[in-house]
Amino acid sequence: MARETMIPIGPFHPLLEEPELFKFYVEGEKIVHAEVRIGWNHRGVEKLAEGKTYDQDVFLVERICGICSTSHPFAFVNAVEDVSGIEVPERAKYIRTIIGELERIHSHLLWVGLAGHFIGYNTVFMWAWKYREPVLDIFEAISGNRNHYSMFKVGGVRRDIKEENVPALLKAIDEVEKFCSMLTKAVMDDPVIQARTKGIGLLKKEDAINMCVVGPTARASGVEIDIRKQHPYAASDKVPWEMIVVKDGDVYSKAVVRLLEIIESVKIIRGCLKAMPAGSIDADVREIGIGEGIGLHEAPRGEVIHFIKANGSNFPERHKIRAPSFMNVASFKKTVIGESIADAALITAAVDPCYCCTERMAVVDPDNDKVIMTGEDLVRLSQQKTERMRSRA
Amino acid sequence: MKRIFKWAIGKSPWVFHLGASACNNCDIEILDTLTPKHDIERFGLILAGSPRHADILIVSGIVNRQSLPRFQRVYEQTPNPKLVVAVGVCACSGDMFRDSYNFVKPVDEIIPVDVYVPGCPPKPEAIIAGILKAMEKWKQL
């Protein structure tokens, strides 16, 4: 058995925006064994949530993740409304779905750009992020901020989309759709991208089911789950669209699923903007009853679930958050082993991990070397550690 | 000779992004500064591959207990003269995660911070302005 060297990627690494540490035990270029050690991002959000009222909680929950910064409030608000069965006015439902879908577009575009960056194709990164700017401009027009839009409130929406700027939004959406379809064609049938992404990081269907993987990662392996279709909420079932499912589950199909979903989201937004009824946008909830509520939402990366236990007071007694990447990243055991180191980064990124959501990540440390240094010296420490590493028979 | 070096470092500061546990919105805005709409390469800034190549450390997010020792190590490895720019309210003051049990201390008690860019997330224009303001410090090197 050749002696394995341990190649750490992270925790402070230009490739990954957030700190996470992948330890790959490689023989030459092939990965034999891999562990992930996260926990750098753990901020104890659930403990903080118990100290805040429902309204303050919306803002805290929004800061869990920057890219999907409306998924968590969406699920949280669904959960609280589920506790005491609050009915949300029609118009607020439409606005909520519009915000959710807009975010899906900007999150998927961001991922396509990053995937291009990972395989060293910076032109795709620049193009994808260039087309993402108009979407952020729409957000700024609607909510005043590029990312943390804080549009949600228990029982409704904080700001209304005024009638007169709907045509402007429709024009902007058409422009975004034109860009995205061009980008989709360019990326999907580029032979070299296919060479780099086809057939690697394969997640078979039964593995996907067994690991309970959610969202595009699951839909890329042929598992049909989409909360918007199966557990309809807000206006997700009032506008015609279809769910994208692809069979073969490698990195390429994960890209295909995300790109086609952008086009679907544009369809939903256009439908909602047209079919939006007038009326109030807030059911001004006075107090929350007693009981338990579960809120589901299809975030760009998969199903977000929030659990609320309310005891009648203004503070949630228990607030449990489970982000989609928490399930998706766990599937790295099935997809990374056996691939080459150059692909490892791409495969782990294929599930579009969002570590700030999943600060509940696992830490696996068989050699119990207690303190791991960072970046530079992590590398040196692991270098000394590889000397000490006993060669596995 | 000093004057030439000061001119040179003012014109080509290389940036290394130090992402302590953030909600990665500031990280996305930092990457946004590289994109065509607000291109920082026209000021000569590039995202360096390792702290060894960097002149400016951009910090985003709060430092939790686990990443504290690693945080200091990366700071020690960046060669002088170096600057630290704290991007986002979390990096500047710890913001709403201050009273979490995993929060240790704000960034400026761990490493000396030169410029604070508040905002959640700060706009790319604000980040670029922050970096350029930080480079003024090199004038009186």
Next chain:
Amino acid sequence: MFNETTKNLIYFLIAPGLAFTALIGLLSTWFDRKLSARLQWRKGPPWFQPFADIIKLMGKEVIVPEGGAKEVFLSAPLVALTAVTLVSTMLWMFNLNPQVGFVGDLIVVLYLLTVPSLALIVGGSASRNPLSALGASREMKLILAYELPFLLATFTVIMKAGTLVMGNIVGYQAGHGMIMNSASGFIALLVTILVVQAKLGYPPFDIAEAEQEIMAGPLLEYSGAPLGIFRLSKAMLLFVLPVFVITLYLGGINLSSWTGGLWLLLKYLILLLVVILIKNTNPRLRIDQAVRFFWGPVMGAAIVGIILALIGW
């Protein structure tokens, strides 16, 4: 007392040697970065950017990893720099007055062209760091991949020109027209351009310094002056390799009349454009894909080139 050695020293240090090549090399790096930025709808860096980078790096503090082989670590960049300067001086000397050349100078140039990559490997492994060790091993694999097709392509040129002296090759081309417009010459040119792409470490072959995967590979531990020298030698390589291709394939350099100079500038810019376009239009190949690519199609093309040259096209 303007004897021989000082003249050569001046040639080496100033005229076609260090200063001149560095100047042109850095300018072409700027041209490369500006054009790549424009391709991505970005406004690229100002013209003096590469100069500012190098000067800044010279002034920075140098950190050497303890436990690393200190002397080797610091000397590797110098070795790379001297090799590149030597090649550029020799190239210009052979072109300007052919009779200076000696038998087999082409072989010497070929060896010197591989020295910068070797210096990178030595530097990478001297910094005791698994990531740069991995980067160094990738650089080694890359060299093994592109070296043979490179030699085969150059062999076609030697067969056609019938000499090993660079000066005579330029002379042959002056007589019989550029090597490039014969069938085998054209194939050899294509092979050499691909190899130049790999030697420069530009995508799709920038596998050694794959920033995304292994954090700048062998250059990981370098900072300050050594890093600056490595960057400088890479920039000069960007100037030297196209000149090498021009001498072998595109009729060499004759600055007799100003049209010759203009013609040279045009050829150089075209070559630079080709390299940059290849760089921006495709993603990075994996190391095993790159090796298979070089051993497969590129090697085949080189062999076809030789057969054609044998037949005499």
Next chain:
Amino acid sequence: METIIKNLTDRFGEKIDCVVKNSRRLFVSVNKQELRPLVEYLFNELKVRFSTATAVEGRTAIEILYHFPFDQKGFVLSLRVAVTEPSPEVDSITPIIEGAEWVEREIHEMFGVNFAGHPKLERFLLPDDWPEGVFPYRKNTFDSEKEVEEKE
């Protein structure tokens, strides 16, 4: 929804009691011993997906809720298991559903519930130098950073 309740009751009879909260939420409480066969039945026969597990600290005992969304039928079934206070212990469902490994490890680290039969019940995301035995999410421990220092 009704068909599920029907074949659940005739399969497990009195050992479980179902509470229908509304058309899309069904809570089923069961005691510890019955957990594994029930999860086995749900996951393998009904092909349901395991979403996550939540630990809620009541006055007397810690309640663990396993959430199983029925995607085809559009409602969520939550299994409720009560765990007594002194030494909270329940048998793990990771052998049945591999995806549950991390969910249970998190509850173990935050609430101190021990999962019997869990392949790798180790420290999870709290930093290495976190004192053993201090479970941040428990109400009784503390409410801010200061107490942790004293505990060390």
